[in-house]
C-alpha cells in the first residue's frame with residue numbers, strides 16, 4: 001500500500017521538529033536565532049530591545065565594528081559595487097580577491113592561499129577534492145560538522161578516532177593497508193570544548209605514516225601564537241601543516257573560508273575544487289574587510305595578549321565557583337550544565353540579567369553534556385568578566401549545579 005505524503009518520512013521529520021520547537025517555546029526556553037538589532041560598542045549588543053554583555057561572540061579579538069575594517073568595506077563598495085559578476089572562473093574574480101589571498105598567504109606563512117564563500121563550503125569542497133574512493137580520511141571525533149560532511153561527501157574510507165587521543169589515531173593508521181593515500185584532519189581548537197589538539201604528536205604521527213595533515217584553524221587564528229598566526233606559531237612548528245584551513249567569520253569579522261599551503265596545492269584547488277569553480281566568490285566588501293582585519297591583527301598585538309588574559313580570568317573564575325569547564329584553554333569556555341533543561345534555564349537566568357550567553361544541547365554535544373557555550377573576547381574588560389562570572393554562579397547555585 002502506498003503511503004501518502006502526509007504520512008511519509010519527510011512529513012514525519014518536519015512535524016517532529018515543529019513539535020520539539022513548539023515545546024521549548026511554550027516553556028519560554030527557546031533561544032534559537034535571537035536577533036541582535038545593534039552593536040553597542042565592542043562587547044555589548046542590543047537583543048530584543050535590551051542591551052546585553054556579549055558572551056557568545058566568535059569575534060575573538062573584538063574586531064567587529066573596527067573603524068579601519070568598516071572603512072575598507074565601504075571603500076570596496078564604492079569601487080566594485082556590492083557583488084561579483086558571477087562565479088570566479090567566468091567573470092567573478094576581482095583584484096580584491098587576489099589581494100586578500102596574498103594577505104592570507106603572508107599571514108599564514110604559506111606560499112599561496114585560496115578563498116571560498118564560507119568556511120563550511122571550504123571544508124566540504126577541499127576534503128572532497130583531495131580524497132576519493134580508495135583513499136582514507138581520518139578525523140577527530142569532535143571535528144566540526146563541515147569536516148564530517150566533507151569526509152562523507154568525498155567517498156573515501158572515513159575513519160574517526162577518539163577525541164584528541166593520539167594512541168587511537170596511531171591504531172587507525174595501523175589498520176590501513178600500507179601504500180594507501182591518507183588525509184588526517186583535526187580542528188586546532190575544538191569549537192564546542194575550547195581545547196587544543198595535541199599538535200606535536202599529530203604532526204609526528206602524520207610524518208611517520210606518510211599522511212597529509214589538514215588543520216581547521218577557525219578558532220585559533222588571532223587566539224593562538226604570539227602574533228595570532230595560529231597553532232604552528234603557538235607550538236613553534238612553522239611549516240608543519242600541509243593544508244591550513246581557516247574561516248573569515250570569527251576573529252576575522254567577515255564571511256568566507258580559505259586554505260593556505262604550497263603553490264602546487266593551491267593551484268590544484270583553484271582548478272579542481274567545485275566550490276571555487278561553480279560558486280560565486282566573496283562579495284567585495286567582505287573580501288576587503290577580511291584583508292583589513294588580517295592587517296589589524298598585526299598592527300594591534302595587544303588584542304592577542306588581552307584575549308588570553310581574559311580567557312584565563314574567565315576559566316579560572318568559573319572553576320573556582322565549582323563549574324566543570326572541561327579541558328578548555330582558550331576563549332571558548334563550556335560551562336557544563338548536564339541536562340538540556342539545566343542549560344536552557346541557566347541561559348534564561350543569565351539573559352534576564354543582561355548577560356548574552358547561549359546553550360548548546362544534544363545532538364551538537366553528547367547527551368548529559370549540555371552546556372552554556374560562553375566566549376570571551378579582547379573587547380571585554382576584567383570587571384565585566386567578573387560580573388558575568390557572578391551571574392553564572394548565581395544561576396548555577398539556583399538550580400543546584402554548584
Ligand SMILES: Cc1ncc(COP(=O)(O)O)c(C=O)c1O
Pocket residue numbers: 118119120121123144146187191216218219247248249255256257
Ligand atoms: C571549526 C569550524 N570549522 C568550520 C566552520 C564553518 O565556518 P563558517 O561559519 O565560516 O562557514 C566553523 C563554524 O562555526 C567551525 O567552528
